[in-house]
Amino acid sequence: MKLNYPVKSVFSACLAYASIGIGYITEVQAQTAKVIKVKTDHTIAKVQPNMWGVFFEDINFGADGGIYAELIKNRSFEFAKPLMGWSIQRKKQQEGEILVVNRKEVNTANPRYLQVKKQTDDFELVNEGFKGIGVKKGLRYDFSLMYRQLKPGVKLVLMLKDVNNKIIGQGSLTPDQTGSDWKKQSASFTATETDPKAKFSILFQGNGDIDVDMISLFPGDTWKNRPQGLRADMVQLLADMKPGFIRFPGGCIVEGTDLANRYQWKKTIGPIENRQLIVNRWNMEFANRVAPDYYQSFGLGFFEYFQLAEDIGSDALPILNCGMACQYNSAEVASLDELDPYVQDALDLIEFANGDVTTKWGKMRADLGHPKPFNLKMMGVGNENWGPQYLERLAIFTKAIKAKYPDFKLINSSGTDPQGDRFDLLNTTLRNNNADFIDEHYYRPADWFLKNAGRYDNYPRNGSKVFVGEYAVHANGNITGSNKNNWQSALASASLMTGLERNADVVQMASYAPLFAHIDAWQWAPDMIWVDNLKSYGTPDYYVQKQFSTNKGTDVVSITLDEKNITGQDGLYASAVTDQTKKELIIKITNNSDQAQNIDFDLEGKLKLKSKGINEEIANSNLNQLNSFENPEAVSPQKNTVNLKGKKLNITLKPYSFNVIKIPFNQ
Numbered sequence: 001m002k003l004n005y006p007v008k009s010v011f012s013a014c015l016a017y018a019s020i021g022i023g024y025i026t027e028v029q030a031q032t033a034k035v036i037k038v039k040t041d042h043t044i045a046k047v048q049p050n051m052w053g054v055f056f057e058d059i060n061f062g063a064d065g066g067i068y069a070e071l072i073k074n075r076s077f078e079f080a081k082p083l084m085g086w087s088i089q090r091k092k093q094q095e096g097e098i099l100v101v102n103r104k105e106v107n108t109a110n111p112r113y114l115q116v117k118k119q120t121d122d123f124e125l126v127n128e129g130f131k132g133i134g135v136k137k138g139l140r141y142d143f144s145l146m147y148r149q150l151k152p153g154v155k156l157v158l159m160l161k162d163v164n165n166k167i168i169g170q171g172s173l174t175p176d177q178t179g180s181d182w183k184k185q186s187a188s189f190t191a192t193e194t195d196p197k198a199k200f201s202i203l204f205q206g207n208g209d210i211d212v213d214m215i216s217l218f219p220g221d222t223w224k225n226r227p228q229g230l231r232a233d234m235v236q237l238l239a240d241m242k243p244g245f246i247r248f249p250g251g252c253i254v255e256g257t258d259l260a261n262r263y264q265w266k267k268t269i270g271p272i273e274n275r276q277l278i279v280n281r282w283n284m285e286f287a288n289r290v291a292p293d294y295y296q297s298f299g300l301g302f303f304e305y306f307q308l309a310e311d312i313g314s315d316a317l318p319i320l321n322c323g324m325a326c327q328y329n330s331a332e333v334a335s336l337d338e339l340d341p342y343v344q345d346a347l348d349l350i351e352f353a354n355g356d357v358t359t360k361w362g363k364m365r366a367d368l369g370h371p372k373p374f375n376l377k378m379m380g381v382g383n384e385n386w387g388p389q390y391l392e393r394l395a396i397f398t399k400a401i402k403a404k405y406p407d408f409k410l411i412n413s414s415g416t417d418p419q420g421d422r423f424d425l426l427n428t429t430l431r432n433n434n435a436d437f438i439d440e441h442y443y444r445p446a447d448w449f450l451k452n453a454g455r456y457d458n459y460p461r462n463g464s465k466v467f468v469g470e471y472a473v474h475a476n477g478n479i480t481g482s483n484k485n486n487w488q489s490a491l492a493s494a495s496l497m498t499g500l501e502r503n504a505d506v507v508q509m510a511s512y513a514p515l516f517a518h519i520d521a522w523q524w525a526p527d528m529i530w531v532d533n534l535k536s537y538g539t540p541d542y543y544v545q546k547q548f549s550t551n552k553g554t555d556v557v558s559i560t561l562d563e564k565n566i567t568g569q570d571g572l573y574a575s576a577v578t579d580q581t582k583k584e585l586i587i588k589i590t591n592n593s594d595q596a597q598n599i600d601f602d603l604e605g606k607l608k609l610k611s612k613g614i615n616e617e618i619a620n621s622n623l624n625q626l627n628s629f630e631n632p633e634a635v636s637p638q639k640n641t642v643n644l645k646g647k648k649l650n651i652t653l654k655p656y657s658f659n660v661i662k663i664p665f666n667q
Contacts, residue, residue, distance in 0.1 A: 153208025553577025
């Protein structure tokens with residue numbers, strides 16, 4: 001993800017478009033139809049089963065405060081300000097009643113805890129959550145904490161309160177174990193009202209001393225009902241896409257602002273109280289979107305990422321630090337003679353994912369509840385790194401990994417841009433080195449996407465393959481936040497994606513980025529899915545991505561207009577595949593013009609096409625149209641029946657439309 005890249009749209013303001021009347025339809029039908037030829041049995045490339053995937057990065061509160069369903073912010077008091085997110089309410093302050101204690105020499109991963117000396121009046125410890133706490137009426141909430149006490153005497157009253165301090169859910173917990181060791185105890189209760197901006201309060205009653213840590217609250221409806229799991233609605237949106245892979249954990253957080261702030265996967269597995277929290281690098285990245293309360297608790301760690309990928313039938317695609325911090329921030333690098341730990345992390349990750357339970361890291365996976373290997377096939381070495389310093393570090397990684405795992409695939413960075421001197425150096429060198437995959441990123445205006453639909457038509461067909469690991473259309477800079485995810489941007493993406501699909505022998509994987517954004521806590525836009533504390537919705541970009549990933553087919557076939565690839569003639573962009581499993585011919589075609597277009601599809605070949613098919617059409621005359629929490633499917637596919645006459649299909653494409661035409665066949 002490139003930082004501070006200036007983008008602008010060269011689309012003019014959306015043209016007014018009147019409703020199509022009967023007379024206008026007649027005029028369209030009277031136009032000479034464009035003849036598009038599809039050679040249904042002329043396979044020009046195979047589509048990889050994992051071609052269309054998703055990219056996850058903990059940006060825009062995508063993990064903590066997002067898909068990781070923990071509702072308590074700063075649950076272990078490890079933020080730079082230990083009580084950030086917390087407030088104490090009491091009638092009279094008692095000196096020394098509450099202390100933040102640091103045991104750094106004893107527990108470096110989770111050094112701080114709260115020491116409570118409860119002797120007089122009751123007091124409340126209140127947590128504000130992540131921009132509030134989303135509470136659903138009738139839902140169970142699961143509370144837990146770690147504590148230690150020499151003798152009992154304190155009772156905890158657990159309360160969810162709405163914005164007016166009305167109690168909308170209440171339970172209690174009496175810590176009943178004693179001793180010098182830390183204990184864990186849980187309690188559950190049910191909410192009586194719905195509120196997207198609630199808060200959570202612990203009322204301390206009784207008298208006594210108690211230490212508390214890892215104060216946690218989860219909704220009872222997590223994905224697959226896993227304790228301390230993921231937000232089900234957000235995972236379901238991913239599962240519905242049937243993505244071929246999940247790339248994680250980023251993105252720029254892989255690099256970190258400096259190497260100390262980089263992502264280290266080994267610190268994200270095992271008991272959550274042992275996962276060392278760090279500041280999220282998006283915390284202060286943008287001066288206009290600072291988020292001082294943005295940290296990574298790693299409750300969503302590498303084991304959970306692998307588990308999520310397995311749950312929704314996707315390949316896991318981890319990206320690891322290559323000994324280089326973000327080159328836009330510190331540009332810090334590990335010296336070449338100190339690179340071994342970084343390389344070992346990569347080798348150990350493969351063993352963690354795939355190793356037998358008798359190996360060190362395979363046993364760790366089994367101990368976490370997954371003795372079966374995850375069947376990891378690939379990983380990325382570095383993220384958006386560039387220059388000779390990247391190439392020399394990449395060479396060390398490649399040599400070590402290929403020596404032990406010769407068939408393992410490695411993703412190599414081509415930097416932050418799809419063109420220029422940096423890209424040319426990397427692309428040329430990596431191809432000369434027979435890199436498995438070269439990762440190209442582009443965040444550009446809509447017109448760039450339209451002009452580059454033929455980008456890969458003349459790429460080498462042999463050798464290194466392309467992974468378009470991050471891309472999105474960036475609308476005019478005057479448009480901010482979720483308003484960037486308009487139909488204009490999604491339609492331009494769909495147009496480019498026909499070029500990716502047509503060149504599936506070159507571009508073997510692709511993923512839009514970023515994935516999630518919290519409506520009250522975003523740093524970067526556009527994003528595929530927007531959420532608040534209770535709801536989530538897919539943008540027009542989501543539905544475009546879903547249409548490609550759920551209709552990827554198995555074989556690319558030829559589709560031409562006047563014997564040429566369809567890359568913008570009269571605003572048309574198209575690709576076609578057959579699905580030899582589902583027995584379907586699938587044509588994807590966009591109309592970027594403000595006029596309806598009459599198309600005659602000439603479907604050549606031996607396939608025995610059935611007489612009826614379906615057009616799943618996304619169309620809107622307003623290029624600025626958005627989806628929203630109130631209208632989540634304003635721009636989404638609508639199904640219409642289409643009729644063939646032999647090997648001919650006539651269809652009128654609406655202005656500003658993306659069409660997925662599916663015709664079943666018998667072979």
